Amino acid sequence: MRVLVQRSLNSSVSVDGKTIGKIDxxxxxxxxxxxxxxxxxxxxxxxxxxxLRIFDDEKGxxxxxxxxxSGDVLSISQFTLYGDTNKGHRPSYFKALNSIKxxxxxxxxxxxxxxxxxVQTGEFGAEMLVNINNDGPVTILLEKERVNDKK
Numbered sequence: 001m002r003v004l005v006q007r008s009l010n011s012s013v014s015v016d017g018k019t020i021g022k023i024d025x026x027x028x029x030x031x032x033x034x035x036x037x038x039x040x041x042x043x044x045x046x047x048x049x050x051x052l053r054i055f056d057d058e059k060g061x062x063x064x065x066x067x068x069x070s071g072d073v074l075s076i077s078q079f080t081l082y083g084d085t086n087k088g089h090r091p092s093y094f095k096a097l098n099s100i101k102x103x104x105x106x107x108x109x110x111x112x113x114x115x116x117x118x119v120q121t122g123e124f125g126a127e128m129l130v131n132i133n134n135d136g137p138v139t140i141l142l143e144k145e146r147v148n149d150k151k
Contacts, residue, residue: 001041002081004030007054007138011074013122014129021120026071028132032081033097033105041144042105046112054138066117073113076122076130077106099125
């Protein structure tokens, strides 16, 4: 499982010209799943996201979490996080989880985050326009691989 985290001053997502999700200060999360991902990876990354200290404290040091600043989350499903370009110039997505299982895990991921934060989402599988006012800019890639899957 991979989550690309971007600190944001405000962001939105629209489908067919209609805004379906919008946040002010918080995090934009691009979320991708791979083969054999489960709730274990979700638990790990939700905890990491909740406590990731990437917001400035009073001294301008990144020392506060999304919980500390009462921020919101805009969560966007993103199978292209598993695009592989090792062969040729067209990405291959064979490592991306199939859409049925990915949607199930994506819903669980958002439900777990929503217990602690206001979570807005895009539309799974839709063509989306995501507007991000990246603060910093700060962008961090989080990943949790199953130990048994590493070779």
